[in-house]
């Protein structure tokens with residue numbers, strides 16, 4: 789009985805809740821630090837720019853420019869420094885695939 793309850797709770801909250809929150813496609817773990825400001829799909833909202841659908845190479849180069857202070861930002865410099873190159877590539881792929 790307890791197991792059946794646990795399984796039903798898992799199904800309810802474990803499987804369905806995230807798909808409801810994140811619509812069609814799950815946000816990769818590495819990109820979850822971005823969505824609070826840029827939106828789940830990277831659509832942005834003032835003053836945070838839209839990054840959805842931008843070419844992945846451009847997102848990578850902007851993040852690296854922020855991280856190295858080549859591009860000044862209010863917040864992005866500190867954020868960009870927290871990610872490995874592999875994270876940045878995965879994050880850029882995710883946001884560039886959004887509409």
Ligand code: HEC
Nearest residue numbers: 821822825835836837839847850851861862863864867879
């Ligand atoms: C605290 C809010 C916040 C978070 C979290 C955040 N950003 Fe930003 N992002 C901004 C703001 C604000 C700007 C405008 C530049 C600035 O002021 O730093 C920006 C600018 C950018 C730009 C440049 C867009 C353009 O128009 O050139 C990119 C690319 C970007 N962010 C990607 C990301 C990614 C990827 C993450 C996650 C690793 C992320 N941001 C996390 C707020 C945020």
